Each structure stands twice: as C-alpha cells, then as structure tokens.
Amino acid sequence: MPLDLTMSVMNVRSVGARSAARLAKLGITTVRQLLWHLPTRYEDYSAAVPIAELVPGEKQSIRGEVIAISSRFIWPKRMTITTATLRDQSGAVRAVWFNQPYVGESIPEGTLLSLSGKVVLDKRGLSISNPLYERVTDAEHTAAEGLRHTGRLIPIYAETAGVTSKYLRFLIQPIIEQLDLPDPLPESVRRQYGLQSLSDALVAVHYPHRPEDAVRARERLAFDDLLLLQLKALRDRRQMNLLKSVRVPMDTEYMRTLVQGLPFPLTRDQRVAALEILKDMERPYPMNRLLEGDVGSGKTVVAVLAALHAARQGHQTVILAPTEVLAAQHERTLRTLVGPTMGVRTALLTGATTLVDGREATKPAVKRAVSSGGVQIVVGTHAVIRDDVRFSRLALVVIDEQHRFGIHQRAALMKSDRHASGVVPHLLSMTATPIPRTLALTVLGDLDSSLIKEKPSGRQPVRTKVVSSAERPRVYAFIRDEVRAGRQVFVVCPVIEAVQPDAERIASSPRPPRQGKLSALWAQVKAVQDEYQKLSKEVFPDLRVVMLHGRMKAKEKQAIMHEFKEGWHDILVSTSVIEVGVDVPNATIMLIEGADRFGLAQLHQFRGRVGRGAHASYCFLLPTDDGAARARLAALEKTDDGFALAEADMKLRGPGEFFGIKQSGMPDVTMEALGNAVLIKKARTAARAILRTDPQLKRNPLLAAQLAALQNLVHSE
Ligand code: ADP
Ligand code: MG
Numbered sequence: 001m002p003l004d005l006t007m008s009v010m011n012v013r014s015v016g017a018r019s020a021a022r023l024a025k026l027g028i029t030t031v032r033q034l035l036w037h038l039p040t041r042y043e044d045y046s047a048a049v050p051i052a053e054l055v056p057g058e059k060q061s062i063r064g065e066v067i068a069i070s071s072r073f074i075w076p077k078r079m080t081i082t083t084a085t086l087r088d089q090s091g092a093v094r095a096v097w098f099n100q101p102y103v104g105e106s107i108p109e110g111t112l113l114s115l116s117g118k119v120v121l122d123k124r125g126l127s128i129s130n131p132l133y134e135r136v137t138d139a140e141h142t143a144a145e146g147l148r149h150t151g152r153l154i155p156i157y158a159e160t161a162g163v164t165s166k167y168l169r170f171l172i173q174p175i176i177e178q179l180d181l182p183d184p185l186p187e188s189v190r191r192q193y194g195l196q197s198l199s200d201a202l203v204a205v206h207y208p209h210r211p212e213d214a215v216r217a218r219e220r221l222a223f224d225d226l227l228l229l230q231l232k233a234l235r236d237r238r239q240m241n242l243l244k245s246v247r248v249p250m251d252t253e254y255m256r257t258l259v260q261g262l263p264f265p266l267t268r269d270q271r272v273a274a275l276e277i278l279k280d281m282e283r284p285y286p287m288n289r290l291l292e293g294d295v296g297s298g299k300t301v302v303a304v305l306a307a308l309h310a311a312r313q314g315h316q317t318v319i320l321a322p323t324e325v326l327a328a329q330h331e332r333t334l335r336t337l338v339g340p341t342m343g344v345r346t347a348l349l350t351g352a353t354t355l356v357d358g359r360e361a362t363k364p365a366v367k368r369a370v371s372s373g374g375v376q377i378v379v380g381t382h383a384v385i386r387d388d389v390r391f392s393r394l395a396l397v398v399i400d401e402q403h404r405f406g407i408h409q410r411a412a413l414m415k416s417d418r419h420a421s422g423v424v425p426h427l428l429s430m431t432a433t434p435i436p437r438t439l440a441l442t443v444l445g446d447l448d449s450s451l452i453k454e455k456p457s458g459r460q461p462v463r464t465k466v467v468s469s470a471e472r473p474r475v476y477a478f479i480r481d482e483v484r485a486g487r488q489v490f491v492v493c494p495v496i497e498a499v500q501p502d503a504e505r506i507a508s509s510p511r512p513p514r515q516g517k518l519s520a521l522w523a524q525v526k527a528v529q530d531e532y533q534k535l536s537k538e539v540f541p542d543l544r545v546v547m548l549h550g551r552m553k554a555k556e557k558q559a560i561m562h563e564f565k566e567g568w569h570d571i572l573v574s575t576s577v578i579e580v581g582v583d584v585p586n587a588t589i590m591l592i593e594g595a596d597r598f599g600l601a602q603l604h605q606f607r608g609r610v611g612r613g614a615h616a617s618y619c620f621l622l623p624t625d626d627g628a629a630r631a632r633l634a635a636l637e638k639t640d641d642g643f644a645l646a647e648a649d650m651k652l653r654g655p656g657e658f659f660g661i662k663q664s665g666m667p668d669v670t671m672e673a674l675g676n677a678v679l680i681k682k683a684r685t686a687a688r689a690i691l692r693t694d695p696q697l698k699r700n701p702l703l704a705a706q707l708a709a710l711q712n713l714v715h716s717e
Helices: 017-024 031-035 101-106 165-177 187-193 198-206 211-242 252-260 268-281 299-312 324-338 363-371 407-414 437-444 469-484 503-508 512-539 554-565 600-607 629-638 642-659 668-673 677-693 701-716
Strands: 041-044 059-074 079-087 092-098 112-122 125-135 153-156 288-293 316-320 346-349 354-356 377-380 394-399 426-431 448-452 463-466 488-492 545-548 571-574 587-593 618-622
Touching (some): 031 165, 059 092, 059 101, 079 101, 165 198, 187 677, 198 211, 211 677, 211 701, 252 299, 268 288, 268 448, 299 377, 299 394, 299 426, 324 377, 346 363, 469 488, 469 587, 469 618, 512 545, 512 571, 545 554, 600 642, 618 629, 629 642
Parallel strands (some): 288 426, 463 618, 488 587, 587 618
Antiparallel strands (some): 041 153, 059 079, 059 112, 112 125
C-alpha cells in the first residue's frame, strides 16, 4: 500500500507522544514533514579502509569483528568508558565510547561491526573515538545498501533537544527503504526534464551514493514546489483575465499635452513604459504590471501620467506608498504636475494627515470626497486600506515600492467588493529592487513588466567611498565645503537590533512581540538624537542641522521633509525612513553610519537619495568595524548598477531573506531553488504544458489537490 504522507508521525514505528512533541519542535508533525526534513549536510564515511591503513586525525570507516569489549566507570570523572577491540584481516584497533554505557551492553564479542569516526593517536596507540556503529552480517559486505549510520555518505540533519541525527536516521531510513509514493509529476514531464521519480529522489536525498546524487534529488523536490507556484500563477492569471475592469481608451492628444507640460522631456524608457501601461488599461480585463527601474530613474512621473490620463475620463486612481513621508512627497509632486488649471482634484490620506487639494480636511470629508467621485487621485499609505475608503470609479491602483507591502495588503486592495462598481481596478506595482523576471513570476505571480533602464540625462554617477573612522574629520570637512556651496546632506543612523527580552519575560508579558519592537524603536530614536546632538552642537554648530525619526508626529515629519526640500536645512539626520523614494535633488551627500548593518540593496536605495540633480554627488559608508565589512561594502564602490547589487545581495542573504518570504512556510529546498533561474524556467514551461492539455487538472488529481492546499495556505495567511 502506498504510504500516506498526511499521517501523523505518531504512526511511525517507535514514535511515542514524547518523541512526537520533540519532533514538533523541528516542525515535524506528519510523515511528509519527516521525509522532507532534508539533510543539512553529509558526513563522508563512504570509504571503509583496512584497519592497517587508518590515518590519525581523519574521519574514517572500518569493518571488523569485535574481539573484546568492556566498560568501566571512572569515579573521579563520573564517566563510563567503553573500549572494544576490532580486528580485520589487516590488523586490530581500539574503539572508545565515552558515557555510552549501553554500547557495552548491546555488543557481544564476536559481533561484526561497521564503524565510522575520528581516528586518534595517543600514548596507547591508535583508536577510533566515539564512533558511529552498526551491525553488519558479513565483514566482506561492501555494498552500502542497508547501512544507516556508517560506511557511506551519512545524512546529518537539523537537530533539537532529544532529536539527534542518529535518531532521525533511525526513523527515516526504514521508511525510505521501502518507499512507494504516488508521483504528482506526470510521467511526460519527468521524462522531458530528466527528473527522477519522487520516491527515488527521497531515497537519494537522504542516502546519496555520491554528493551529486543529493544535488539532483534536491532539484527534483524543489521542482515540485516551483511547478505548483507556477501553476498557481498561471491559473490566477487566467482568473484575472476573466474579471472585468474599467476600460480607459487611449487619448493620444491629451497624453501629448500632458507630456509637453512636464518640466523635463521624458526618457525613451519612460515613454515606452507609459505607453505599455495605457495600452493595458484599454483592455476590458485588469492590468497586472510591474514597473521596474533603478532608484532615481523616474518611475513616479510615469504612474502620475497614467493617473492623470484616467482622471481626464473621470476615473479614479489610488497611489499607495509604504511611508507617510513618501506619500506626502508624492501628493506634493502630483499637485505641482497637475497645476490648478487641469481640473483634477487630489487627496492625501495617511494615518495622520488628510488633505484635499493640498488643504487640510477631516478624514470623513476626504472619504466623502473620494466616494462621491469628486476627488480623482488619492495618495496614501496602508491607511487607505485600513480605513476602508470607498471609491466611486476606481480604475487604477498604483503600489509604489511594492516589496514593502505584504501579499495580504495587495490582495485587500484588489478585492472587487471594495468598489461600488463591482469591477477590479488595473494594478501597477513599482519597484526599484530589480528582480530577475523568472523569480518575479514565481514570487509575485504572473505579471507583465516594464523596465526603465536609462536614467534621466545629465545625471552623474554617485561617487561612493567606504570610509574608516580615521577619515571621519576629512569627510566632515568635505561636508562643510559642499554646504557652503549650497548643497544639502543626509546622515543615516545605523539600525539598532531589537534587544531580545529574555524568555521568562516573553512568557509573562501579555504582548511579548511588541516589547522587542518598541525597545528597538526607542534605541533607534536615541541613536538619531545622539547623532543630532553631536553634529549640531559639536561638529557643525555653524550649520543648520535637523533630525527625523519614528517617534515624531507624522505632521512634524512631513513638515521637516518639506522644509528640507525647500532648502531650509543643510543636514538631515535620520533613521532609515528616508530609505525609499525621498526626492531632494539639491542633496548631494549621503553619509551612512553603521553601513555594515544594512544589506547591499538597501544601501543602494539610500545612495539613490542623492545624485538626483545636476550636481556631482557622493556617498560615504562608515562601517562600525573597519575590518571585515569593508570587502562587502566595496561592491558599492565598484558598481552603480542596482540590478547587479540586488543579485549580489540575494546571493549573500539568500532569496528568502531578500524577498521577505522567509516566513512564508515555503520549504528550504524551494527557497534555495528560487535562486535557480534555469529550474524556475523549466517549471514554468512544464506548468504551461500541463495546463494546455489539462486546464482543470482532471487528469492530474495529485497536482490538483496540492494546488488546492496551496490556495488555502495563501488565503488563510
Ligand atoms: P524613482 O524611480 O526612484 O521613484 P523618481 O520618480 O522619484 O524616481 O524621480 C527622481 C527624480 O528625477 C525626480 O526629481 C523627478 O522629478 C526627476 N525626473 C524624472 N524623470 C525625469 C526626466 N525624464 N528628466 C529629468 N528628471 C526627471
Ligand atoms: Mg520612487
């Protein structure tokens, strides 16, 4: 009978309630989870050597007969020592176990053992210390089959208290040995991509003959998950294409007027992107487009053009930004671009600020203006979602810095019942974190993308330098010169790690997670205040220094950003709130304290705050320690290419960390595979092929069931 993977581990022979509880700590509650608890590495005990050829210091395996075995208890050390002598045709050697009294009891003299461990040389000669062992039936037995712990590549697993690798091998190996699983992958797909069967892959991943076998097996297992993700993306897309959206016919004449009214000529990439968006919006089903462009490439204006174009025909747009500072900035940009004459009305809605046409209004007034259709373009933070703002003719949702929004927030906005008209808006996501397309398709679903490669003309690359603490005075002198020349400066303070409240406090505190978050926030505020004190009182008493941090009221923050943009301050000391989007073209220096605490992609975002005008710009990176961090940060000195940096960052931190999907419940193999473009591509092609011949997955019931489970997982998140 095929093995039922959904069965509890309690059904595995010799697993009782206590072991089950321990296994649960490793996330193992079902047989499937047990089998998918893949080795983190392998010990190579594959070469069994004749005893005469043992080499001190190596980890080696032997096979031999136990000719003597005894245990003694050493009082002063409170320790049992078991010593056995093993013999093969080439010679004899001692095996020594510490504090494992049961070894002596379970191995009678005359037993044939396979034994693996570290070879030690001391005054008494050679011995093998604390070896793994198991009985073999025949000393000449050389085939690796049937051996669990010794004489081959031995799987080492993630462990926890009471669950050792040895115990896991003891549980997994018997199941693996007679594995007969139905395979969700159609035979044709397996053949086409040279993938082994599910059962073979599981056997090979736990007990590979050669390291390559494990690699191949992991790919097969990852392929299954990638295929599901692709099937889901394609099906979601199909679903989406069945939905109705607002058709916004292209008005070329009006677009021309808009573009001519801009203070600058659009770049070619901007024009192409805008065109692609407007074309999508002509269709009767919703657009799902990702606009990618490095920091400073000018994505905002493209989105604004689409919004204005829709507004002209009476449709509404909501533009969402991840921070209040950025939302306020967008709203301001929008109003300058719109001008008073165009007849388009705007609103800003964040947690703290509510404006209509740039004038303060109460929140209910804003919501009324939006639901009546009086306001065409709403800029806001997730407050727009939280406050359940109703639209009258919502045609377009723009999500800026989309990676800062959760899947649920995106989903909440797209839910059609939010909109009185019962149709789904077009969706434009924007990001400066370039994602390889194949990966975007997997993580974000099936979407179209537009890319702005070219930067607006006249931009100079930001000169970047990693600076040691000894060079600090020179950097300060340089800052003073730049300010004298009329430029402005950002100073970013390092992130402060949350002080982890100890376990006891977690248990007794009513709201434990917030504690850590709050204390981290306060630490951050303090860091900014200290830096502000230092810079304003000691280093630059003659300059206008101002600070910005998370404990300030939103209004205060917006006022400061506005003043800074207007040139009222020379130096802005801030937390990482200015990481995304902030646009102050007169700022030419970005100084980052504790630069080693940030990821490369994030640092690139900070750097993108300068170099937005015609002036030469500079980025100084000050690591907390002058040593190790330098090498990593040097990547930023070398390249200005956000794409290359994102890729380097992804390699360093792994795709899971990088995309913030670490907690998504995706298995580690899949997470690894997200970095494997070739495999993702194969999975995509396979998913297409399967759906072409079997759109409802009627002939692939296993896949259908797994897909349903995945849908549920996403919905219940
Ligand atoms: P990002 O893509 O990082 O969001 P922004 O949209 O904030 O970039 O634009 C960066 C700056 O470049 C803004 O000051 C914007 O007004 C300006 N800008 C955008 N497009 C052009 C252009 N074609 N020529 C000159 N400046 C431009
Ligand atoms: Mg932006």
